[in-house]
Amino acid sequence: MEEVARFGSASLSQVAKLxxxxxxxxxxxxxGLVGDGAANRGWLxxxxxTALLEGVLSPLPRSDVEPLILKAFRQAQESPKADWTTMAVPVLKNRLLQLSSGEFRESDYGSPNIWHFVTQFPEVLAAEGARPHERVRLIEPEAIEADSRATPAALDPAGLGRIRQDxxxxxxxxxxxETFVWDERKGRxxxxxxxxxxxxxxxPTLSAEDMGELRAEFVRLQERVSDYDATRLxxxxxxxxxxxxxxxLYRGLWNAHLxxxxxxxLRAFFLAEDLDVPTDLVGGVLTPDVPEREAEQLRRLAHRYIDAMTADELGRLSFEMAVVARVPARGEN
Structure with a gap:
């Protein structure tokens, strides 16, 4: 049975800290305010x-953060995602952190956590869904204006392009x-x-700890991994x-993830600083011609991998239909 939504709720410790x-x-x-059962397993x-926070002043006006919320949805609008007007609550928080260079804090706006924070903007966000699939929907998508600055570089969700070297x-x-800065005069x-x-x-230069988290995230994203590869990952x-x-098998995927x-x-950084996104931030996908000799070497390597596969791994092997169509059926010339 699906659980109720977490919207507006918070843990005892989160409210206590606030x-x-x-x-x-x-x-x-x-x-005393709402009766027995106000909390369950430490969660209010x-x-x-609402009753506990009534009269608690917000350190910063909530109106100050509304433009940042709209920027988060504008960022989603410019991604390849079709339905950009809805967003998972943790994704919204991640975008707010990126756009504020890590400065965003719900407590600055009188909220103990992101689940309470999103309920404080009823004219901007609609809360939808139940745990664990809660989402927020932008009530007025027309409030998001297209980026009128210099043509921005497209996001690269598949990691297929090349990031500019600097x-x-x-x-x-x-x-x-070292600390890296953006020199707008030189554009570098x-x-x-x-x-x-x-x-x-x-x-936004990553730290060693950030890279560790990025590696762990990459491993978590891999599905249907063999026991042998899982250990190595x-x-x-x-x-x-x-x-x-x-x-x-995972080297190209890791490079794409990076x-x-x-x-x-980088796109979040430029949006947060209200700077033009370099049009060459992500270069085009390189598709060099593969010489026939190299293609033959790849075929032989593929045969070696197939020969080493277990029955279970062979069962997960997939081919493009265009390739299947080129292979004659048994008995055909």
């Missing part, structure tokens, strides 16, 4: 949260322990110098290994 009380004090007050009902380095070169990312002012926007993620340490992350993070 209003500066202990969990026990919050629980006692909530039960929505009506209890931007790629700015995102991933955490080992240099570069290392910050002593003579630079603080006004230059700082690009887990070891690779735990040790922070290089791409070459991955099973060959490029997709970079494209999305």
């Amino acid at each position: 209003i500066g009380q202990s969990d026990d004090q919050v629980l006692a007050t909530a039960e 009902r929505a009506d209890a949260v 931007l790629w380095r700015a995102v991933f070169d955490y080992s240099a322990q 990312a570069r290392v910050r110098t002593h003579s630079d002012t603080d006004s230059l926007p700082v690009l 887990d070891e690779w993620a735990a040790r922070g290994g290089p791409t070459a340490a991955l099973p060959r 490029k997709s992350h970079a494209a999305n993070a």
Whole structure:
């Protein structure tokens, strides 16, 4: 049976932190306001949260964050996703964090968490669905204006294009322990110098910990992995290994995952800073001709992989119908 939605609810500790009380004090007050059953397993009902927060002032006006919410949906509009007017609640929070360079906090707007936060904008967002499939829908999609600035680079959800080298380095070169900034005059990312002012926007360079999370995320996204590959993927993620340490099948997928992350993070950065997105942020997909000799080598390699497959792995093997149509049926010449 599907659970009720989490909209408007919050944990005891989240509310306690927001209003500066202990969990026990919050629980006692909530039960006094709405009766027994105000909380279940440390989670407060929505009506209890509303009662507890009545009269609590928001540090920042909620109207200040509405443009950021609209930017999050504009970002979704420019993605290949067909239905951009609805968004999973965790996705919305992730976009708000990206667009604010990690500065977004629900508590700044008088909310203990994202589930309560989205209910505070009834003229902007409609809450829909039940746990675990809650989503928010933009009530007035026409409020999202198309980007009228210089033609932005498209997002690259499949990670097929090439990220411009200076931007790629700015995102991933955490080992240099440098701060990368966007030099709008030159239209390039570069290392910050002593003579630079603080006004230059700082690009979102990943940390070693961020890369670890990105590796773990990549492993979680892989479906129908053999036990052998699953062990190697887990070891690779735990040790922070290089791409070459991955099973060959996953190396291209990992590179695509990195490029997709970079494209999305950079696009969020430029939108948050209200800057023109470089039209060459993501280059075109390269499709070089493969010489026949190389194609034959690939065929032989494919045969070797097939010969090494178990029955279960063969059962998961798929072919494009165009290839199937070119192969004669048994008995045909």
